[in-house]
Amino acid sequence: MMENLVLRHWRKMLHRIDSASVSAVCAAVVMAISGTGCANFPSADHSIQTLGSSGEMAPDSDIYLEIKQPTSQEEFLKNVKVMVDHDLLIRRDFYTNENMLKFFAARNGSSGVEPYAKKIRTWFITNEFDGIFSHFWEGNYLMPDAQLSTGINFEQGGEIIGRFNFNIQKELITIDDVKKVFDGELVMDKTIPFQPPPLATGAHGNEEWKYRQENKYGQIVGYFRFNGDGRLGGIFLEEKWN
Known part of the structure; x- marks a missing residue:
């Protein structure tokens, strides 16, 4: 009886995670249930799609084919809007890596899928962007002006949380530029x-503008933060589904 309960718990947690992620946590399951392997956990390689309210996979879209790699900071913001919409x-x-390049011109990043503190985390981090955001000199060091950190956590209780964290220092993106996209x-x-x-x-220095949107599958909250001189300093967005 206990064996079946534990197996059902792990299947619920892992049925949306690809087979590589399953192998990463398989050892923990084997230790918890003597003699039980990973053969019974379903592979999700064929169903990497949006989650519906019933827990079923909703039909995929053509968005990954339609999206164009941004060549300007305005197009970068527009692709952030596409992401949340x-x-x-x-x-x-x-x-x-392919989507990060197509959506944000982000390249040469670090990425991975790994178990982390009783959850599964998929992540991508970079500070290199293809021709959109520049570098600046700080003493003898050439520093990147922007950094992107984004990822998704599959929590132990079944909750799914996706986060987008973008920080920038010296580029002249104003509140008017942001409002033009997120009107x-x-x-x-x-x-x-x-x-x-x-x-x-x-103008608009040190301001923080909140963002909230109810989507079909989850709620997105976050903010756009502006530095003291009124330039965009950061974007943080988080979406939850459970």
Whole structure:
């Protein structure tokens, strides 16, 4: 009886994860259930698609074929909008090197699928972008101006969380540039921070604009943060499905 309960738990956790991920956590299952191997865990290689509210896989779309690699910062923001509008943060097949290049001109990144603190994590990190964001000199070192960290966690309780974290320092992306793409979807955060930042030196300096959207499969929340001089400093977006 206990054996069946544990197996059902692991099947629920792993049925959306590809076979490579299953092999990564198989040893833990074998230790928990003596004599039980991984042959009974279903492979999801054929069904890497968006999750529906019933837990079934919804039909895939042509978005990965239609998307064009951005050649400007405006096109980069537009592709971020496409990402949230199509629930891509909670899709495992979104987090490939090919898609990161096509959506964000992100290249030469590090990526992986691994067990982490009782969950499965798929991630991608880079600070190199194909011709969109520049580098700058800091002393004798040439530093990247932008960094992207994104990934998806399959939590032990069945919850799926996708995150997009983009940080930038010196590029001149303003609130008007962001509003041009996310028109009517941003609300300025007027809460008073516990530790006020230094005085702003430009229009909209130190502002944070909240983002929230109810999609078909999940809720997306996040913010667009602006540095003291009014330049975009970071984008954080998170989508949950359970």
